[in-house]
Amino acid sequence: MNPIFADLPTTVFEVMSSLARETGAINLGQGFPDDPGPEDVRRKAAEAVLDGNNQYPSMMGLPELRAAVAAHYRHWQGLDLDPTTNVMVTSGATEALAGAIFGIVRPGDEVVLFEPMYDAYLPLVRLAGGIPRFVTLQPPHFRLTEEALGRAFSPRTRAVVFNNPLNPTATIFPDEDLALLADFCRRFDAIAISDEVWEHVVFDGRRHRSLMAVEGMRDRTVKIGSAGKIFSLTGWKVGFVCADAPILKVLAKSHQFLTFTTPPNLQAAVAYGLCKDDAYFETMRQDFARSRDRFTQGLERLGFQVIPSQGTYFLNIDIAPLGETDDVAFCRRLVMDHGVASIPVSAFYAQGAVKTVVRFCFAKKDPTLDAGLERLAGVARRAA
Numbered sequence: 351m352n353p354i355f356a357d358l359p360t361t362v363f364e365v366m367s368s369l370a371r372e373t374g375a376i377n378l379g380q381g382f383p384d385d386p387g388p389e390d391v392r393r394k395a396a397e398a399v400l401d402g403n404n405q406y407p408s409m410m411g412l413p414e415l416r417a418a419v420a421a422h423y424r425h426w427q428g429l430d431l432d433p434t435t436n437v438m439v440t441s442g443a444t445e446a447l448a449g450a451i452f453g454i455v456r457p458g459d460e461v462v463l464f465e466p467m468y469d470a471y472l473p474l475v476r477l478a479g480g481i482p483r484f485v486t487l488q489p490p491h492f493r494l495t496e497e498a499l500g501r502a503f504s505p506r507t508r509a510v511v512f513n514n515p516l517n518p519t520a521t522i523f524p525d526e527d528l529a530l531l532a533d534f535c536r537r538f539d540a541i542a543i544s545d546e547v548w549e550h551v552v553f554d555g556r557r558h559r560s561l562m563a564v565e566g567m568r569d570r571t572v573k574i575g576s577a578g579k580i581f582s583l584t585g586w587k588v589g590f591v592c593a594d595a596p597i598l599k600v601l602a603k604s605h606q607f608l609t610f611t612t613p614p615n616l617q618a619a620v621a622y623g624l625c626k627d628d629a630y631f632e633t634m635r636q637d638f639a640r641s642r643d644r645f646t647q648g649l650e651r652l653g654f655q656v657i658p659s660q661g662t663y664f665l666n667i668d669i670a671p672l673g674e675t676d677d678v679a680f681c682r683r684l685v686m687d688h689g690v691a692s693i694p695v696s697a698f699y700a701q702g703a704v705k706t707v708v709r710f711c712f713a714k715k716d717p718t719l720d721a722g723l724e725r726l727a728g729v730a731r732r733a734a
């Protein structure tokens with residue numbers, strides 16, 4: 351068997367969600383909202399199932415969705431994308447990431463990865479034969495530094511996998527950091543695979559800036575998005591890849607043997623959704639920010655130290671003040687003894703893991719959050 355997979359544990363999201371299902375715990379681990387998602391978008395999908403085309407759609411994605419993606423990013427991020435040469439639809443960001451990594455990385459190429467990192471990146475880089483070069487971002491701000499990038503980039507660097515806003519830290523890289531990364535990519539002639547799935551889930555008036563919009567990056571960035579996050583429909587697995595035409599041509603070749611296409615009915619509904627007016631997106635952000643605040647305040651009242659969340663569905667707590675040194679053991683105790691599932695942040699590291707940070711998903715209805723808080727009562731106080 352291939353040791354890259356044979357030696358890999360099951361992803362922490364599946365492990366924690368399974369434990370939550372088995373034990374009846376409240377699942378604040380894996381990132382998904384417990385709201386059913388916008389009804390008009392779901393209705394469009396239902397109509398498309400009944401009345402639309404249910405055969406293989408175009409390999410590159412429905413033309414209407416590719417046009418909607420280009421228009422959406424022009425409007426929200428000032429990007430200039432040609433829907434026919436710069437946009438491809440994939441089955442979720444996960445497929446987009448796999449296709450980009452397989453399409454770009456040659457055996458022996460170095461790939462810069464930032465820790466903490468989404469758990470799919472490293473096995474995919476390894477499968478492509480890439481050699482990971484890690485940059486460990488330092489809490490609490492998780493910023494890029496010239497020194498750290500200088501240690502990781504080399505003439506053998508082919509690509510860098512970048513995630514902004516960053517899961518699991520719930521931080522957003524400031525423009526200064528984007529400019530620094532862009533400078534390294536240009537200097538070392540590297541392609542940036544920019545995982546921007548959380549681009550719309552940003553709070554307190556913040557705006558997402560795509561790495562692709564940074565000077566000199568238009569033609570060397572592969573921008574990855576996910577309708578699952580934009581519309582709180584995580585099970586739909588409709589993703590987008592945007593890249594310069596010569597790059598996208600190659601990524602299409604890897605896409606054709608990964609999934610080839612994505613369900614046309616869901617694509618039609620996402621095309622409709624991306625054209626929704628600004629108010630939908632603003633309200634979505636405000637609603638999530640309100641849940642974040644409710645959960646943050648609740649945790650603080652219970653004595654937990656919360657690390658502020660700037661975006662994503664997540665917030666983190668620092669468990670070091672509770673005397674805890676093992677996040678995995680802590681999360682296991684929370685789910686088994688207290689009935690609340692969470693995610694140990696050490697799962698996002700390949701080396702030198704921080705073991706005292708725990709991630710919660712707050713993208714839940716008030717009664718779910720409140721029930722979670724009720725079950726967590728006493729955990730911090732007892733430890734203190």
Ligand code: PMP
Nearest residue numbers: 442443444468517545547576578
């Ligand atoms: N990248 C990051 C940073 C994510 O958080 C996620 C899922 N939450 C994905 C990729 C995968 O997205 P999708 O479900 O569209 O495959």
Ligand code: GLN
Nearest residue numbers: 361363364379380381517
């Ligand atoms: N991205 C989601 C999270 O961070 C989980 C996705 C998955 O389960 N693979 O929770």
